[in-house]
Amino acid sequence: xxxxxxxxxxxxxxxxxxxxxxxxxxxxxxxxxxxxxxxxxxxxxxxxxxxxxxxxxxxxxxxxxxxxxxxxxxxxxxxxxxxxxxxxxxxxxxxxxxxxxxxxxxxxxxxxxxxxxxxxxxxxxxxxxxxxxxxxxxxxxxxxxxxxxx
Amino acid sequence: xxxxxxxxxxxxxxxxxxxxxxxxxxxxxxxxxxxxxxxxxxxxxxxxxxxxxxxxxxxxxxxxxxxxxxxxxxxxxxxxxxxxxxxxxxxxxxxxxxxxxxxxxxxxxxxxxxxxxxxxxxxxxxxxxxxxxxxxxxxxxxxxxxxxxxxxxxxxxxxxxxxxxxxxxxxxxxxxxxxxxxxxxxxxxxxxxxxxxxxxxxxxxxxxxxxxxxxxxxxxxxxxxxxxxxxxxxxxxxxxxxxxxxxxxxxxxxxxxxxxxxxxxxxxxxxxxxxxxxxxxxxxxxxxxxxxxxxxxxxxxxxxxxxxxxxxxxxxxxxxxxxxxxxxxxxxxxxxxxxxxxxxxxxxxxxxxxxxxxxxxxxxxxxxxxxxxxxxxxxxxxxxxxxxxxxxxxxxxxxxxxxxxxxxxxxxxxxxxxxxxxxxxxxxxx
Numbered sequence: 001x002x003x004x005x006x007x008x009x010x011x012x013x014x015x016x017x018x019x020x021x022x023x024x025x026x027x028x029x030x031x032x033x034x035x036x037x038x039x040x041x042x043x044x045x046x047x048x049x050x051x052x053x054x055x056x057x058x059x060x061x062x063x064x065x066x067x068x069x070x071x072x073x074x075x076x077x078x079x080x081x082x083x084x085x086x087x088x089x090x091x092x093x094x095x096x097x098x099x100x101x102x103x104x105x106x107x108x109x110x111x112x113x114x115x116x117x118x119x120x121x122x123x124x125x126x127x128x129x130x131x132x133x134x135x136x137x138x139x140x141x142x143x144x145x146x147x148x149x150x
Numbered sequence: 151x152x153x154x155x156x157x158x159x160x161x162x163x164x165x166x167x168x169x170x171x172x173x174x175x176x177x178x179x180x181x182x183x184x185x186x187x188x189x190x191x192x193x194x195x196x197x198x199x200x201x202x203x204x205x206x207x208x209x210x211x212x213x214x215x216x217x218x219x220x221x222x223x224x225x226x227x228x229x230x231x232x233x234x235x236x237x238x239x240x241x242x243x244x245x246x247x248x249x250x251x252x253x254x255x256x257x258x259x260x261x262x263x264x265x266x267x268x269x270x271x272x273x274x275x276x277x278x279x280x281x282x283x284x285x286x287x288x289x290x291x292x293x294x295x296x297x298x299x300x301x302x303x304x305x306x307x308x309x310x311x312x313x314x315x316x317x318x319x320x321x322x323x324x325x326x327x328x329x330x331x332x333x334x335x336x337x338x339x340x341x342x343x344x345x346x347x348x349x350x351x352x353x354x355x356x357x358x359x360x361x362x363x364x365x366x367x368x369x370x371x372x373x374x375x376x377x378x379x380x381x382x383x384x385x386x387x388x389x390x391x392x393x394x395x396x397x398x399x400x401x402x403x404x405x406x407x408x409x410x411x412x413x414x415x416x417x418x419x420x421x422x423x424x425x426x427x428x429x430x431x432x433x434x435x436x437x438x439x440x441x442x443x444x445x446x447x448x449x450x451x452x453x454x455x456x457x458x459x460x461x462x463x464x465x466x467x468x469x470x471x472x473x474x475x476x477x478x479x480x481x482x483x484x485x486x487x488x489x490x491x492x493x494x495x496x497x498x499x500x501x502x503x504x505x506x507x508x509x510x511x512x513x514x515x516x517x518x519x520x521x522x523x524x525x526x527x528x529x530x531x532x533x534x535x536x537x538x539x540x541x542x543x544x545x546x547x548x549x550x551x552x553x554x555x556x557x558x559x560x561x562x563x564x565x566x567x568x569x570x571x572x573x574x575x576x577x578x579x580x
Contacts, residue, residue, distance in 0.1 A: 051373065065246050096304075098197060099305075102197055102304070104272065107251070
């Protein structure tokens with residue numbers, strides 16, 4: 001686990017140090033008006049695993065509830081995202097969410113069809129967060145808060 | 151015959167009766183999913199298991215939990231009823247802070263009607279960033295797995311260890327719960343409390359509508375890295391009596407009223423320990439689960455108490471370890487259960503009441519004791535991202551007068567029995 005985290009951290013720092021086109025295969029996006037400027041992989045992972053439902057805006061008095069967008073269960077993008085984010089293979093992730101969802105503990109994120117749909121939805125919703133293929137963002141009206149290398 | 155050696159109960163429903171309806175519902179839901187609102191709103195999903203099990207004993211039949219009743223008694227042969235089930239869930243997000251959730255599960259149970267098939271029907275409120283409140287029919291959250299026992303895809307084995315979960319008949323309660331979550335560095339703590347009532351039909355005699363009232367439960371869980379820990383306590387009152395015990399109770403009351411030295415005192419003690427009504431039951435558990443992506447393990451230790459000895463209670467535990475090899479995950483599990491009540495024997499001669507009252511009372515009291523160990527080997531193959539095949543072999547040793555989890559020929563009550571079961575299931579979500 002420690003070795004895995006170290007690799008992930010190195011990859012994260014590596015991506016921050018290089019131009020976007022060189023290595024940022026996936027990006028986590030929020031609405032431009034969202035006060036959050038950057039997120040750590042753990043913060044994003046907590047949202048996508050149902051362990052948190054608010055953005056850490058730095059002001060506990062005004063929590064911003066996150067509206068989380070997800071990709072279809074069997075999409076390649078989703079598999080790539082979670083391997084890069086926290087190392088979870090898709091079958092383990094699905095079993096994890098089966099427990100949370102059907103026990104009623106947490107309901108899973110809303111699923112949208114593809115990166116285009118996620119970008120459009122995030123661009124319309126100040127509370128939204130999503131992840132997309134970096135190449136799909138370009139001039140889209142969204143803010144990148146995390147880059148992950150495939 | 152049967153668990154209490156009483157008359158064979160006639161189930162008011164079975165999985166086979168509900169199965170065509172369930173399949174039709176699944177087809178409708180699959181169609182509905184495609185048109186689900188893209189940005190929240192109404193969502194449909196589900197889970198299911200198709201399972202097959204066979205064992206090597208013609209005189210014993212297993213039950214996944216004590217709410218089940220083999221359709222043809224203890225001589226039931228190989229079959230798919232034990233583990234097969236389908237659940238569908240409907241979720242509606244009224245707003246980011248309010249959800250409505252309904253879940254129906256069609257599974258083999260003694261009483262399978264609309265009410266007993268609805269496991270969840272609640273409104274969830276999020277009044278604060280760390281607070282969740284649910285009102286309605288909510289799942290019973292007393293153990294590590296008590297709130298998702300039906301979701302086979304969420305765990306490694308064919309079924310949760312019977313020694314631990316087989317005698318916990320409550321799946322949901324009508325009431326309220328509240329959970330408060332806080333972060334402590336990498337760890338997430340969750341404090342939860344539940345209150346409500348529950349009811350279910352248990353196959354004793356022609357059926358017993360078990361009413362659990364004044365249910366109160368509290369739990370603390372901690373998730374950090376690969377570890378998930380949970381400690382919980384819950385209690386409830388049994389509100390009503392078993393109709394099949396009426397004649398026995400009447401006989402015991404007569405002996406008590408006769409005011410015979412020693413005999414009446416013994417009868418009074420038996421009467422008190424054979425009363426479901428007003429009995430108080432509690433569960434205390436500690437659980438731990440580990441999953442680092444390669445190795446996984448899970449263990450629970452539980453103790454239950456009951457003020458009436460006839461209600462199954464005692465100490466139960468299991469430990470399981472597994473390792474992932476690609477899409478395959480073999481695992482090994484050991485589980486055991488020990489009764490909290492001693493084996494009762496006659497202390498006095500009751501004369502003419504020996505055969506009609508004393509012996510049936512002692513038999514009934516001893517028949518619900520659970521004393522057994524199981525070793526199981528299981529393998530899970532995730533052949534799709536939302537489906538897994540599981541194969542499991544398990545060997546159970548049942549001690550004399552420890553058959554509370556089994557339908558059996560009562561002639562073997564005082565023997566040690568060994569039973570091998572082989573199971574195959576396909577678990578999936580949709």
